[in-house]
Amino acid sequence: MEYGHKPVLLDACIEALDIRPDGVYVDGTLGRAGHSVEIAQRLTTGRLICIDRDQAAIDAAKTRLAPWMDRVALVHSNFSELRGVLQEVGAAGADGMLFDLGVSSPQLDDASRGFSYMQDAPLDMRMDQDAPLTADTVVNTWSQEELRRILYEYGEERYAPAIARAIVAARARAPIATTLELVDIIKSAMPPAALREKQHPAKRSFQAIRIAVNGELEALPPMLQAAVDGLRPGGRLAVITFHSLEDRIVKHAMQDMARGCICPPGFPVCVCGRKPKVRILTRKPIVADAAELAENPRARSAKLRVAERCGDAGPRGTSPLD
Numbered sequence: 635m636e637y638g639h640k641p642v643l644l645d646a647c648i649e650a651l652d653i654r655p656d657g658v659y660v661d662g663t664l665g666r667a668g669h670s671v672e673i674a675q676r677l678t679t680g681r682l683i684c685i686d687r688d689q690a691a692i693d694a695a696k697t698r699l700a701p702w703m704d705r706v707a708l709v710h711s712n713f714s715e716l717r718g719v720l721q722e723v724g725a726a727g728a729d730g731m732l733f734d735l736g737v738s739s740p741q742l743d744d745a746s747r748g749f750s751y752m753q754d755a756p757l758d759m760r761m762d763q764d765a766p767l768t769a770d771t772v773v774n775t776w777s778q779e780e781l782r783r784i785l786y787e788y789g790e791e792r793y794a795p796a797i798a799r800a801i802v803a804a805r806a807r808a809p810i811a812t813t814l815e816l817v818d819i820i821k822s823a824m825p826p827a828a829l830r831e832k833q834h835p836a837k838r839s840f841q842a843i844r845i846a847v848n849g850e851l852e853a854l855p856p857m858l859q860a861a862v863d864g865l866r867p868g869g870r871l872a873v874i875t876f877h878s879l880e881d882r883i884v885k886h887a888m889q890d891m892a893r894g895c896i897c898p899p900g901f902p903v904c905v906c907g908r909k910p911k912v913r914i915l916t917r918k919p920i921v922a923d924a925a926e927l928a929e930n931p932r933a934r935s936a937k938l939r940v941a942e943r944c945g946d947a948g949p950r951g952t953s954p955l956d
Contacts, residue, residue: 641668665738789842867945
């Protein structure tokens with residue numbers, strides 16, 4: 635594995651987390667461990683809890699994080715199980731949590747995993763290779779209506795009805811076995827003008843199927859709630875998203891947790907007792923600058939949102955990050 639690659643929005647993430655040498659931090663999407671390395675090497679008596687649903691990422695991190703393993707815990711789990719993970723490792727509270735919601739580079743680069751529409755491989759797309767649901771099951775057994783729904787909702791694919799029809803027609807002749815077979819079917823359902831667009835014609839469909847296989851959007855709300863609940867007052871939550879559906883969920887969740895009183899405007903005094911859980915530090919999401927985009931084109935769609943846990947101790951930051 636090549637470790638020279640700089641993780642997405644690295645400098646912005648480190649600034650957002652405002653790392654203390656004695657603090658407790660969570661990297662909820664370990665991946666290549668690029669963010670984790672930068673956090674771990676800033677700790678002295680602190681602790682870093684690294685979570686990933688891909689066992690391959692956990693195994694590789696044992697080497698990548700070897701110099702700092704005295705302060706690192708590696709946990710094979712889905713970040714939707716964050717509350718249980720924190721209990722399992724005995725973390726009473728964290729000073730910062732980071733979640734990078736993109737597919738990690740090793741998963742994309744390993745053709746055998748089936749994430750890429752550029753290389754032929756079995757239809758898999760599982761981030762956790764112990765999970766039962768694969769892209770093969772979605773493509774070959776889900777109904778035409780369900781395929782249309784996920785392509786439209788998760789991939790924002792305007793040709794979703796035609797692509798879903800083409801998939802069902804093709805699999806009636808013979809099961810669809812590989813990624814490039816699926817790419818050809820997707821292309822066959824699209825008009826010539828769409829095939830000439832700069833973006834690969836299968837990109838949106840592959841994104842949609844990957845999201846469905848891994849339950850990515852369903853996992854976000856419980857993770858975000860558990861993350862905020864698990865932060866100490868003044869602790870920071872940093873989340874990197876890569877497409878509009880994820881970003882919308884994160885944005886709305888942070889806004890909801892930043893709201894105080896929800897009593898009707900006519901009430902003379904508050905009776906709901908609701909207080910803000912977080913203070914949003916990014917009025918607009920942080921995005922990659924030109925230098926990072928030149929180095930890492932995969933950062934083009936990345937957006938970083940940051941919130942700080944409220945509490946008796948008060949917020950640590952004095953101004954928004956953006």
